[in-house]
Amino acid sequence: MTYVGIIGGGNISVTHARAALEIPGVELAAWYGHNQDRTRRLSELYGGTLHETFQSFLAHRPMDLVLIGSPSGMHAEQGVLAARQGLHLLVEKPLDITTERIDLLINECHQAGVKLGVFFQDRVAPDIRKLKEILDAGQAGKPILVSGSVKWYRPPEYYGDSRWRGTWALDGGGALMNQGVHTVDLLLWLMGDVTRVSAKATTAFHDIEVEDTVVATLEFASGAVGVLQVATSVYPGYQRRVEVTGSEGTIILEHDRIVATDLRDGLGGPTNPSESNQNPSATSAQVSDVSGHRRILEDFLRAIETNGTPVCDGREGRRSVELVQAIYESSSTGQSVKLHPPNI
Ligand SMILES: NC(=O)c1ccc[n+]([C@@H]2O[C@H](COP(=O)([O-])OP(=O)(O)OC[C@H]3O[C@@H](n4cnc5c(N)ncnc54)[C@H](O)[C@@H]3O)[C@@H](O)[C@H]2O)c1
Structure with a gap:
């Protein structure tokens, strides 16, 4: 037990x-x-x-x-x-x-x-794992361009009724640190380290001290470039969308499901829509479909039992926060920010 x-x-x-x-x-x-x-x-x-x-x-x-x-x-x-x-x-x-x-x-x-x-x-969602396998196998070719769009909506009560959400002290930021961090982690996991970022964050809709809207451009160590948009200000809220383009074609993810695999050689195969989780993340913080959390916990129990490494360990979990901090720094200084990945 x-x-x-x-x-x-x-x-x-x-x-x-x-x-x-x-x-x-x-x-x-x-x-x-x-x-x-x-x-x-x-x-x-x-x-x-x-x-x-x-x-x-x-x-x-x-x-x-x-x-x-x-x-x-x-x-x-x-x-x-x-x-x-x-x-x-x-x-x-x-x-x-x-x-x-x-x-x-x-x-x-x-x-x-x-x-x-x-x-x-995201790291244990079946379609996202498949996307990672396709990219790691080089089937999409040389990485060129990635975009992450997290145009979500949270009503004013989401912040107003909470003592910690939307505060620098306990949320550490707004839409990006809380909601967008999933997609920041995903882009880093799929595409590798970011070396430079340029960003603008605004508080456009909510009465909070942190941002509810942010855009960033990303330069990856691989030479690929990317754009990221994250918001909790976009009514009524849309599914998260990630588009990855390599020299061999493009793969598009909506929510946690692959909706297009447009590769030159047709590799990639069909996906199973039933494997998408049912959480209404675009409009709500509730995680009523617990399958993603269950898989993460199962993976963690395996790591304990086998003295292995969890799918996202501390070092991996650090990467997204480092990039979020760099995006905030770029927005507040108006300058691009260079990152120093530990392995370079
Ligand atoms: N993985 C996901 O998809 C996902 C989704 C939602 C939230 N989260 C994360 O979960 C965390 C909590 O979010 P939430 O939506 O459950 O918030 P919440 O406001 O619903 O719950 C936070 C709870 O923590 C309690 N609390 C406050 N200070 C505490 C302390 N010092 N020690 C113990 N408990 C304390 C509060 O009483 C409250 O019950 C955040 O870090 C958030 O980013 C993750």
């Missing part, structure tokens, strides 16, 4: 609990959240002991790993304390809101000998 602890108690912690309970041999051990009433209700519904303090939660045994679904700016601080107790960590995106804190967390996990993983569920 594997015993899981849940840190959070909001929207995504429900997803975590449901995903965990879909996996045979997994049991919920303990809960900790700021909103005691809500967390109590969740612990009664899904199982696991409710703890009133973080210290007693961390001391709960048996407990093998924790799923962190607290506000983004709490992830590293809570993760460091959990790692010191020998607990493996599977953390919501973004891993945290600065690379400095993420480095601290990666280091602590290394010292403690525990696994660190990030919930970037």
Whole structure:
């Protein structure tokens, strides 16, 4: 049996609990959240002991790993304390809101000998894995151009009713750090490192201190170039769209599904629409289809069991936050920003 602890108690912690309970041999051990009433209700519904303090939660045994679904700016601080107790960590995106804190967390996990993983569920979506295989096999040829369009909508209450969303301190940014980070991770995973970025972020629609609309141009180490648009200001909200062009053709992704494989030699094959997840991400933060989270957790359990590497480990989870920070820096300075990938 594997015993899981849940840190959070909001929207995504429900997803975590449901995903965990879909996996045979997994049991919920303990809960900790700021909103005691809500967390109590969740612990009664899904199982696991409710703890009133973080210290007693961390001391709960048996407990093998924790799923962190607290506000983004709490992830590293809570993760460091959990790692010191020998607990493996599977953390919501973004891993945290600065690379400095993420480095601290990666280091602590290394010292403690525990696994660190990030919930970037795109990486386990069947069509997206297929797209990655096509690109890695060179079937699309030399990378030329990529575009990521995340024209989503969140109503004003999404920010207004929350103490942490849309704040620099706990969300670490707006549409890009919260919603867009999935697609930032995806572009980096598919296309490799970005070496230079130029961007403009605005707060166009919402009454928040962070951006709700951003555009960026990206230069990849491969020589490819890219454009990224991310918003929570685009009513009524459209499916995320990613278009990848290489010298052998173009592949188009809508949401998490390949909708076109236009390669010169016709490689790629048909896709299965039923494998797309049903989450209405373009208009809502709710993750009611938990299959992506379940696959990430299954992958993480395998990594623990085999002493392997999760599909998105700490080092991988750091990359998107580094690029998001560079986009913010470029927007605020009006200059392009050069990135220094660790492997160059
Ligand atoms: N992977 C995805 O698709 C996805 C989707 C939504 C949210 N998320 C991520 O999940 C995290 C939480 O988002 P959400 O939508 O569940 O937010 P939410 O506001 O619904 O829930 C956050 C919960 O954390 C609790 N909380 C606040 N401070 C805390 C603390 N110090 N310790 C423990 N709990 C605390 C709050 O009481 C609240 O219940 C964010 O990092 C977000 O980016 C990921």
